[in-house]
Amino acid sequence: KDQVFQPSTVASSEGAVVEIFCNHSVSNAYNFFWYLHFPGCAPRLLVKGSKPSQQGRYNMTYERFSSSLLILQVREADAAVYYCAAPFCGGFKTIFGAGTRLFVKA
Amino acid sequence: DSGVTQTPKHLITATGQRVTLRCSPRSGDLSVYWYQQSLDQGLQFLIQYYNGEERAKGNILERFSAQQFPDLHSELNLSSLELGDSALYFCASSVDGGDRSQQYFGPGTRLTVT
Numbered sequence: 401k402d403q404v405f406q407p408s409t410v411a412s413s414e415g416a417v418v419e420i421f422c423n424h425s426v427s428n429a430y431n432f433f434w435y436l437h438f439p440g441c442a443p444r445l446l447v448k449g450s451k452p453s454q455q456g457r458y459n460m461t462y463e464r465f466s467s468s469l470l471i472l473q474v475r476e477a478d479a480a481v482y483y484c485a486a487p488f489c490g491g492f493k494t495i496f497g498a499g500t501r502l503f504v505k506a
Numbered sequence: 507d508s509g510v511t512q513t514p515k516h517l518i519t520a521t522g523q524r525v526t527l528r529c530s531p532r533s534g535d536l537s538v539y540w541y542q543q544s545l546d547q548g549l550q551f552l553i554q555y556y557n558g559e560e561r562a563k564g565n566i567l568e569r570f571s572a573q574q575f576p577d578l579h580s581e582l583n584l585s586s587l588e589l590g591d592s593a594l595y596f597c598a599s600s601v602d603g604g605d606r607s608q609q610y611f612g613p614g615t616r617l618t619v620t
Contacts (some may be wrong), residue, residue: 418520433609443549443596443611483549494539494609496549 402426406484406497413505418474420500422484423466427454429488429495432467437499446482472474478491485506509528509533512597512611518618523599524585527615531599533580537561538580540572544593555580556603582615592619 406422422432431450437443446469447453447460454460459470472480484497509532519525531538531559540552542565551564557575566572569587574580584591595615 428582434536437549448608485549495550496541496551 402429402488402495403484403496404497406482406498406500408498409501409503411503411505412474414475416474418433418478418502419503420469420471420482420484421466421499422468424484424485424486424497425465426486426488426495429486430464431487432460432462433485433487433494434458434469434485435485437483443483473506474502476504476506478502488490508610508612510599511598512595512612512615514615515613515617516616518620520589520620521587521589523619524583524589525587525617527584527595527597527617529580529582529597529599529612531580531597531609535599535601535610536578537600537603537607538574538578539598540566540582541596542593543596543597543614544590549554549596552582554603561603573578576594587619589619592617 404424412418433448434446435443446458448456458473461468481499483499485496513528537556539554541549552566553572554562556568558574569585572582596614597612598608598609
């Protein structure tokens with residue numbers, strides 16, 4: 401069954417580097433999308449692609465079936481839910497992970 | 507502001523009723539996606555349209571249906587509503603629906619079924 405897996409929660413302290421891991425079992429998915437979601441607001445795309453990439457404080461690692469989102473110098477305001485998604489079938493389908501809730505201690 | 511609009515923002519209705527959620531994609535985007543986010547659940551992909559035609563189906567119940575109109579706006583119809591249908595419903599759009607195309611999300615419609 402095609403699935404995307406990510407931890408349900410991750411906790412960190414301010415200033416640290418947080419890593420959120422994701423892997424999938426979708427044989428014909430080659431890209432990863434990482435979204436930030438504050439409950440009640442629209443999810444926002446952070447990074448995406450089929451190779452390691454960086455957007456500001458957000459880094460994405462890439463392996464064929466796994467990716468990590470690295471958040472540098474994490475802040476309390478980064479506490480949110482982070483979704484990993486794997487588009488496939490030419491983008492016509494996307495499977496989202498269940499989301500990882502990030503807790504940040506001051 | 508993503509450029510994707512959804513109406514209404516909030517909707518409260520009773521079990522057994524039918525509602526219609528509306529989405530207007532970003533200008534120029536041909537593909538529209540619908541997602542459901544229930545309490546403490548991740549985003550669940552429901553259905554995708556491209557230029558008026560259904561392209562992909564996810565975990566969409568038979569009680570739910572959608573369509574994309576010639577002007578590219580889309581509507582998600584939810585019928586015979588149950589308490590468990592209470593959720594945030596997001597619409598997203600992308601230029602061409604390809605897997606390298608970024609999806610831009612609307613603000614969502616919060617549906618409460620009582």
